[in-house]
Amino acid sequence: MTSGIHHITGITRKIQANVDFYAGFLGLRLVKRTAGYEDADQLHLFYGDAAASPGSLVTFLAWEDGSPGRVGLGQPSEIAFAIRPEAIGFWLTRALTQNIAMTGPAQEFGEPVLRLKDPDGIIVKLVGEADVEGPAPHVTKDIAAGDAIQRIRGATILSERPAETAAFIGGHFGFRRAAEADGIVRLAGDAGDVLDIRDASGFWTSAPGTGTIDHVALRAPDRAAVEAAAGRLAAEDAGDTNMHDRTYFYSLYVREPGGSLVEYATDAPGMTVDEPLETLGARLFVPRHFRADPDDVRARLPQFSLPGEERMSERDLPFIHRVHRPENPDGTAVVLLHGTGGNETSLLPFGARLAPNAVLLSPRGRSMDEGYPRFFRRLTAVTFDQKELASEAEAFAAFMEGANAAYGLDPEKTLFVGYSNGANMIGAVMLLHPGVIRNAVLLRGMNVLETVPAADLSGANVLMVSGEADPYGRYAGDLEAHLAAAGATVEHKLLAAGHDIGIADLDLAKAYKERVVG
Missing domain, CATH: 3.40.50.1820 (Alpha/Beta hydrolase fold, catalytic domain)
Structure with missing residues (x-):
């Protein structure tokens, strides 16, 4: 079983600020824009590397002007991206010159880490990983290939049942125990990424809303593996599961024993199934099951501009x-x-x-x-x-x-x-x-x-x-x-x-x- 992180999904309150941070500051490529699968009036953006590779993707649901959530038990709390260790200085300078909230660098599990906050307050870590080589780092006019984000490094999950959470993810999705320190159990996948399970006993419970991470999606080799996992979970009475065809991947959702939502998603068919790589992310996809007029959906969704495009900023009124x-x-x-x-x-x-x-x-x-x-x-x-x-x-x-x-x-x-x-x-x-x-x-x-x-x-x-x-x-x-x-x-x-x-x-x-x- 090949294991790793497929994507991580958060919730944002202001889509333009989100685009400015992830596409502008971090230099990720916007690889897909869709209406939400559960709510056609909810914009869903996918960012990733130049080829929209599984394992590079971070996605955001837009709850425009929605209520802030609360980070707590039963929820992921951090997103980590892998960079080359020698790029830490570049990102330190970039954060300082662009007034991005930051702490570090510090050492975590022997790796240099910069902690940033995105506009919604989600913690984003840049981790210097030795010998990292992403499949297709996205190069921009002000971020060279050597400094670019290579792929997702990992995520942190808050659990008051860390041993059960770790055993669940390891047993069902192929992660293995790699290290333990400072109340964190580190699980590693075959793809080189990690899940840090933090013992958060005594923390307050999480509340959904903007500024929170909704779920972590783990990689499945194919649809048969997803269906087999669903069968195992049902046999173990592991809780409610549901499977969906998300056009770009097939997946199931389940909650691990600590309460965090976990998705299990296939690599194929991928983000290029409905538009070529050269123009990836240029058009809006509206899921067919809504049977909605795409023009009506487009009118209801918040608009935004990519870095360098002309924009009319929304004012505080x-x-x-x-x-x-x-x-x-x-x-x-x-x-x-x-x-x-x-x-x-x-x-x-x-x-x-x-x-x-x-x-x-x-x-x-x-x-x-x-x-x-x-x-x-x-x-x-x-x-x-x-x-x-x-x-x-x-x-x-x-x-x-x-x-x-x-x-x-x-x-x-x-x-x-x-x-x-x-x-x-x-x-x-x-x-x-x-x-x-x-x-x-x-x-x-x-x-x-x-x-x-x-x-x-x-x-x-x-x-x-x-x-x-x-x-x-x-x-x-x-x-x-x-x-x-x-x-x-x-x-x-x-x-x-x-x-x-x-x-x-x-x-x-x-x-x-x-x-x-x-």
Whole structure:
């Protein structure tokens, strides 16, 4: 049995910072970008050497703006990459000049080690391994072949049952006990990489989230070996296992006795099964089982730029938000405000179909109502928290002032599109802060202000779209009357629909956008 590490998977909160660290600072090659296999709205990036070799791969699931996790029991805690010992000085200087958090060098098991932290706080070790020779080190303009990362050196697993963890991994996946020191049992694989099992008795338990390592994947020679391992694990009642065809490898998942998730993955068919080596990582792969429109998935996923590419950095503004940049911008923008139960990604496919060449800006509501983000809370089905509504409208006005400056948006060529709670927010902002929003499409909107101030909305354009069967539709006329009384030009369309929106709403919004902002 050939044993070793196939890949290591972590979770990141900001994909651009992650790309800047792993592809930019560490010099790894981005070898694959996919939608998640469990969640199509989750971007999954693979980094590796120049040939995307098994044993060189580190991957990240993007939980954009997700909650931080907690490193603890039942979880890997460190990623280690192998470099040549003489390259330690290069990386020490590189970390210092690029302000990367670092400690060391120090000796661990007789090898020099630099400890770094990635932007999410995951510990990354650069280990000087004697006579290391990676299959295809990735060379960049500022990292020579002799200094480049050669492959994965190992990972550290925290366990309060270290002896059982070590026996499980050794017995099922071919690792052997190689050394022990300072509360760590070191297991070695045939490929030259290691797993350090740290006795973490008394530590707190782990919690999933950003800034944590999700799992370590170990190498299987072929699918038959994966299925044989599944049979052995089932016979030993070793816990739940599940097997998956991940297109680039076939694998099973199981938890070792200490609680860490372990994957067992085949080398074949590999990362080049669906795109040539020369252009590896250039296109997005969407797993077929979702039966999703790739354009819709692409619109919801966070965008990023590789080192050296032109970028529009996301700014720190009062609302968590997503910016989607088109390939051929036409100078217009669409701001999308979701309804209850949605988030900053929900309306991005709608926006991309509405205006393929517009910059899309989609904020997340900051109020939580029954576990869902909203732009302000409701007290009953048709009454709302007026104090929060006023404060959030003021915050949104400030957000748009910052966003216009940060992303170069022209208010005259920006269309605001809101659905349900988002539409209600747009209507409130227009009446409370005239001038912030000049062009709007309100899908299933209603008035939510108990006291409507005098406002001058002359020059503003509003399309309201209501549903004949919408139980809230009878409240739409009040908002229309207030906007028109303030001087806005209001069109109100009634569709044979309920509260949900569909293709008819999209067609109306698309035609309206062409008329009012181009």
